Structures are given as C-alpha cells and as structure tokens.
Amino acid sequence: MTATDRPVVCLDLDGVVWRGDEPIPGAADAVRRLRTAGVPVGFMSNNSSMPVAEVVAKLARFGIEAGPEQVLTSxxxxxxxxxxxxxxxxxxxxxxxxxxxxxxxxxxxxxxxxxxxxxxxxxxxxxxxxxxxxxxxxxxxxxxxxxxxxxxxxxxxxxxxxxxxxxxxxxxxxxxxxxxxxAGKPFAPAAAMVHHRLGPTGVMVGDRPTTDGDFAVRLGWPFALVLSGVCVPVPGPGEEPVPEPAPPYLADDLAALVPRLVADLGP
Ligand SMILES: [Mg+2]
Incomplete structure (x- = not known):
C-alpha cells in the first residue's frame, strides 16, 4: 500500500490484533472485512525489537496478509x-x-x-x-x-x-x-511517518489511551478504543481505565468495531 487519500484504519498490534503470542479472536476476519469494504489497513506498533519481516510473518500466522510497507514500528x-x-x-x-x-x-x-x-x-x-x-x-x-x-x-x-x-x-x-x-507513539516522528506512509486521514485503533489515544490526537484522527488489551473497567497495575469522556469509537474488540468503521469510512 502506498499513501492513499482514502481514510486509513491504522491498527496498533498488541492488545488489538494479538495479545502476546495469542491472536485476538475475530481480528483476522475484521481486517478482511475492512479491506473488502475498500478501507485500507495499516499497522503501527511501539514494539521496536521485532524486525518487520517477523511482524509480517506473525500476522500471516494469525491469518492476516500484510506487506512490509504496511507495517510501521517505533x-x-x-x-x-x-x-x-x-x-x-x-x-x-x-x-x-x-x-x-x-x-x-x-x-x-x-x-x-x-x-x-x-x-x-x-x-x-x-x-x-x-x-x-x-x-x-x-x-x-x-x-x-x-x-x-x-x-x-x-x-x-x-x-x-x-x-x-x-x-x-x-x-x-x-x-x-x-x-x-x-520517535514512537504518541510523539510527532511516528505521526509524520504514519501520515507519510499510510495517508493523511484515517482512524487510529488501539488499546492504550495514553499512547494510542494521544497518538490519535497527534495525527488529528478520531481514536477507536478497543477493550481487548490493557484498558479495562477496573484497572490493575500496568492497565488503564476507560477515559471520560469516552473516545468517539469504543468497542470490546476489533471485530465489534468494524461495522461502524465500514459505515463511516467505506465508499
Ligand atoms: Mg497496544
């Protein structure tokens, strides 16, 4: 994918697509439904240790095809x-x-x-x-x-x-x-990279309000919060509460979020 004028869905990885070494149920099908509806999908992770080819291979193992140019990291x-x-x-x-x-x-x-x-x-x-x-x-x-x-x-x-x-x-x-x-989320270099490599408009999907939510603000895009990662109703150590007021999109997981994204971003 090259940068596109179509609104992009930019997905955080850990807590959205997978949790550690386990795929999040429904995520692969959700990506497929977005693409079928003509919505371009990219990935932006703050994980800097995995080479891009390893991220691409892990996505493939979980049923998600992605080219290296769609996989952005810190x-x-x-x-x-x-x-x-x-x-x-x-x-x-x-x-x-x-x-x-x-x-x-x-x-x-x-x-x-x-x-x-x-x-x-x-x-x-x-x-x-x-x-x-x-x-x-x-x-x-x-x-x-x-x-x-x-x-x-x-x-x-x-x-x-x-x-x-x-x-x-x-x-x-x-x-x-x-x-x-x-360099990474939620800071300006990552935002410049996403704008340049994925596109100028879109929705940022993530599980962490303090990184993904602030990053959405930096991008000038709406934030879609999914509750499949570190954000839970009663947070413990390392977890975060759902912000008040709630972000424009809020769903249990990516699968539950997709119908609204398709309605808002589809052709
Ligand atoms: Mg995350």
Missing part, C-alpha cells in the same frame, strides 16, 4: 527521524533490539554497538545490562543525537508485567545526563 520512526538530523551513512549506536538494527540499515545508516557514533537509539531489548548502559551513556555524553524508540514504562506479557523500553531509556538518560527525542 524502530522505523527512529530511523526516519535520524534521516532528517544526521548525515547519510553515519554510525548509529544501537542500545536496542534487532528491529532497530534492521530499520537503521534500511535507512542507510551503519548500526554499531561500540565506539563513536553520530547518534544513539535506545529501545527495548532483553540483554540490556550494566556494560550496555555504560556504552550508550558514553555516546550520549559526546553530544550525539539521542533518540528513544518509545517511553512505554512496562508491557503486559504471559510472564506478567515486564519492564518496557521506557525503563531502559530512563537508565540511559540518567547516566548520560540528558533527555532523548522520542
């Missing part, structure tokens, strides 16, 4: 942002997962794990440790461009609540002595 937003701030081919220090390495390479940068660099990108990775913190903070202190993929403090998994990218970013920012520019 890693791609970070790489897009750097194309406007540092020279092509620059060394970029990666304190993040494989998705960031892939996105930087695709944008023409040289991802490195050590030594001098024009920029530092910090994102979620499970092998973060003291040595990685030390290396990243040293590059931040040189005055290099400092980009965080996203600031999500935690995320829910089958192991319970895990530290998110924001926890790692906080460590690097503290040791490095300054704050990063943030």
């Amino acid at each position: 890693a791609r937003a970070a790489a897009d942002l750097l194309t406007t701030t540092i020279a092509p081919g620059s060394r970029v220090h990666v304190c993040a997962g494989p998705g960031v390495v892939e996105a930087l390479g695709a944008a023409g940068f040289e991802p490195v794990r050590d030594g001098p660099a024009a920029a530092v990108v910090v994102g979620f990775h499970r092998d973060f440790d003291f040595a990685a913190l030390d290396r990243a903070a040293r590059v931040v202190r040189t005055g290099a461009a400092f980009v965080a993929t996203n600031l999500d403090p935690t995320y829910p998994s089958h192991e319970g609540l895990l530290p998110g990218a924001g926890s790692i970013v906080a460590a690097v920012a503290t040791a490095g002595g300054r704050s990063p520019e943030v």
Whole structure:
C-alpha cells in the first residue's frame, strides 16, 4: 500500500490484533472485512525489537496478509527521524533490539554497538545490562543525537508485567545526563511517518489511551478504543481505565468495531 487519500484504519498490534503470542479472536476476519469494504489497513506498533519481516510473518500466522510497507514500528520512526538530523551513512549506536538494527540499515545508516557514533537509539531489548548502559551513556555524553524508540514504562506479557523500553531509556538518560527525542507513539516522528506512509486521514485503533489515544490526537484522527488489551473497567497495575469522556469509537474488540468503521469510512 502506498499513501492513499482514502481514510486509513491504522491498527496498533498488541492488545488489538494479538495479545502476546495469542491472536485476538475475530481480528483476522475484521481486517478482511475492512479491506473488502475498500478501507485500507495499516499497522503501527511501539514494539521496536521485532524486525518487520517477523511482524509480517506473525500476522500471516494469525491469518492476516500484510506487506512490509504496511507495517510501521517505533524502530522505523527512529530511523526516519535520524534521516532528517544526521548525515547519510553515519554510525548509529544501537542500545536496542534487532528491529532497530534492521530499520537503521534500511535507512542507510551503519548500526554499531561500540565506539563513536553520530547518534544513539535506545529501545527495548532483553540483554540490556550494566556494560550496555555504560556504552550508550558514553555516546550520549559526546553530544550525539539521542533518540528513544518509545517511553512505554512496562508491557503486559504471559510472564506478567515486564519492564518496557521506557525503563531502559530512563537508565540511559540518567547516566548520560540528558533527555532523548522520542520517535514512537504518541510523539510527532511516528505521526509524520504514519501520515507519510499510510495517508493523511484515517482512524487510529488501539488499546492504550495514553499512547494510542494521544497518538490519535497527534495525527488529528478520531481514536477507536478497543477493550481487548490493557484498558479495562477496573484497572490493575500496568492497565488503564476507560477515559471520560469516552473516545468517539469504543468497542470490546476489533471485530465489534468494524461495522461502524465500514459505515463511516467505506465508499
Ligand atoms: Mg497496544
């Protein structure tokens, strides 16, 4: 899909299409119904660690066909942002997962794990440790461009609540002595990427009011909140309440949301 003048439905992934490694029932059929009605569908995730090909393969496993150009991540937003701030081919220090390495390479940068660099990108990775913190903070202190993929403090998994990218970013920012520019939802670089790569108008569908809802505001699009993720009537740790007033679209899940999206966005 290239950017289109037709209104787009932009789907968050975790909590909308899948929950961890389980598909959310009805999501694949919902995407099919949107496309059959002529509504273009794209995907925007703050998960920066999975390479795009892995996201495409996971979607396919759950019955959803998507081209790599339809799959946007905070890693791609970070790489897009750097194309406007540092020279092509620059060394970029990666304190993040494989998705960031892939996105930087695709944008023409040289991802490195050590030594001098024009920029530092910090994102979620499970092998973060003291040595990685030390290396990243040293590059931040040189005055290099400092980009965080996203600031999500935690995320829910089958192991319970895990530290998110924001926890790692906080460590690097503290040791490095300054704050990063943030690329992912709900910040401006991700909005510029969605407008550029998916289209100027649409609806943002997500499960997290503080990221997806604020991102919809940033996009200038209506927010469609689904209750299949972290937003629940009685929130616990890492969960969020349904905002008051409720967003323009509110549904139990993507399948329940589709009839209204088709009525409002279809031809
Ligand atoms: Mg989500």
